[in-house]
Amino acid sequence: MEYQEIIRSSIIALKTNALRTGLTMLGIIIGISSVILIASVGQGAVAFITNELSSFGTNYFQIAPGANIMSTLGGATGNPLTLEESNAIEAAGIENIESVAPIGLASRAVSANDKETSVLIYGVTETGQSMLKPELIFGELLTDADNGSRVVVMGVDTAKDLFGEGINPVGESVRIDGVRFRVIGVTKSSGMLTGGFFNSALVVPLEVLSDQIRGDNELVEIDVSVFNTDYINQTMDDVEVFLRDRRNIGKGEDSDFNMTSFLESLSIVNTVTTLLTTLIAGVSSISLIVGGVGVMNIMLVSVTERTREIGLLKAIGAKENDILIQFLIESVVMSLFGGIIGILLGVGGAYIVSLVAPIPFVLSVFWIVIAMVVSTIVGVVFGLYPARRAASLAPIDALRYE
Numbered sequence: 001m002e003y004q005e006i007i008r009s010s011i012i013a014l015k016t017n018a019l020r021t022g023l024t025m026l027g028i029i030i031g032i033s034s035v036i037l038i039a040s041v042g043q044g045a046v047a048f049i050t051n052e053l054s055s056f057g058t059n060y061f062q063i064a065p066g067a068n069i070m071s072t073l074g075g076a077t078g079n080p081l082t083l084e085e086s087n088a089i090e091a092a093g094i095e096n097i098e099s100v101a102p103i104g105l106a107s108r109a110v111s112a113n114d115k116e117t118s119v120l121i122y123g124v125t126e127t128g129q130s131m132l133k134p135e136l137i138f139g140e141l142l143t144d145a146d147n148g149s150r151v152v153v154m155g156v157d158t159a160k161d162l163f164g165e166g167i168n169p170v171g172e173s174v175r176i177d178g179v180r181f182r183v184i185g186v187t188k189s190s191g192m193l194t195g196g197f198f199n200s201a202l203v204v205p206l207e208v209l210s211d212q213i214r215g216d217n218e219l220v221e222i223d224v225s226v227f228n229t230d231y232i233n234q235t236m237d238d239v240e241v242f243l244r245d246r247r248n249i250g251k252g253e254d255s256d257f258n259m260t261s262f263l264e265s266l267s268i269v270n271t272v273t274t275l276l277t278t279l280i281a282g283v284s285s286i287s288l289i290v291g292g293v294g295v296m297n298i299m300l301v302s303v304t305e306r307t308r309e310i311g312l313l314k315a316i317g318a319k320e321n322d323i324l325i326q327f328l329i330e331s332v333v334m335s336l337f338g339g340i341i342g343i344l345l346g347v348g349g350a351y352i353v354s355l356v357a358p359i360p361f362v363l364s365v366f367w368i369v370i371a372m373v374v375s376t377i378v379g380v381v382f383g384l385y386p387a388r389r390a391a392s393l394a395p396i397d398a399l400r401y402e
Contacts, residue, residue, distance in 0.1 A: 024298045025338030027291025032339050032371045036346025038280040039367040042273040044359040049269050060225040061236055061261035079256045083217040092242055096235045098225040101128035104209045105220035112162040112174040119158055120201040123209025131223050139170035139185030147207045153185040155199040232261055292382035299331050299386035324391035331383020339375025
């Protein structure tokens with residue numbers, strides 16, 4: 001028999017029982033589509049976060065109080081960072097350090113135009129504000145000349161809450177804990193990840209935050225930029241040694257501060273995404289196995305239903321190999337169609353997610369190839385036994401079958 005004829009007859013046989021064929025492919029469709037969807041969304045999320053982190057620059061790292069980032073987020077900072085430590089790092093002469101930017105933080109009530117709201121207030125230097133890379137909407141940014149002055153740069157959302165949509169508040173006054181500050185600028189965050197923080201915050205000179213708002217010199221973080229990112233890990237090691245020595249942390253004792261860089265953050269994102277994709281692929285493999293068992297069951301039923309047809313084919317000269325190939329191709333075609341439908345659904349789902357969520361649409365070619373290969377393997381593995389059973393039928397017994 002010609003292979004084209006075998007494929008054509010296989011497709012006709014599957015179309016004859018379209019509903020049964022569709023239900024049989026359902027497990028394969030679910031397994032393949034879920035893998036494609038999660039892989040594409042995961043890669044899109046990585047691309048989004050990479051772009052967000054890149055918007056703040058890739059040539060710096062952050063130092064935060066607390067033994068790890070979870071303790072920092074939870075507020076259990078233990079020994080806080082100080083402005084003196086930031087100045088000490090800058091004066092230490094560590095090779096490859098370009099600049100050091102201390103950042104302070106406080107939460108206070110802010111009022112203007114008979115309106116009041118609670119906001120986060122960041123204290124920064126001119127260097128620190130340049131590292132944050134804000135988009136200037138109105139007015140101007142802080143400079144070192146503003147040190148000691150009661151001036152404030154507002155996030156766009158805070159400006160909207162206090163002064164109204166589209167209003168330029170530059171030159172107006174706001175009160176922080178009842179103390180008057182002059183608005184010199186309005187900014188918008190350059191990244192979506194941090195937009196919720198900085199767009200709803202205020203920025204004041206660090207000296208003002210320390211002396212007039214907080215009353216201490218504690219910092220929420222210290223940002224350190226480097227000249228050459230190829231040596232950023234070495235620079236981080238040098239800073240860690242310096243800070244541990246300054247804080248009298250003994251050998252074998254854990255540091256009471258943590259450091260992260262763009263490269264480390266990206267590595268964490270990639271690791272989490274890879275683990276998630278692998279986990280989903282593992283769960284989806286159950287659907288593929290169930291789908292494969294369904295393919296085997298339906299092919300066995302098909303062999304039983306077409307016993308007389310098999311006997312007739314053998315009677316007119318069809319060889320066992322021809323019968324084997326015909327039923328095997330039916331199984332593979334069924335699995336491949338299920339795989340193709342699963343791929344289309346997965347890609348379509350990922351595209352819809354990219355329209356709803358702020359992540360780019362990424363087509364995962366690698367996982368599409370894997371899906372096609374897996375579909376073919378499922379068809380071959382789970383179709384081989386029914387195909388062998390059909391090929392081994394004796395012509396006379398098959399023709400007598402009722």
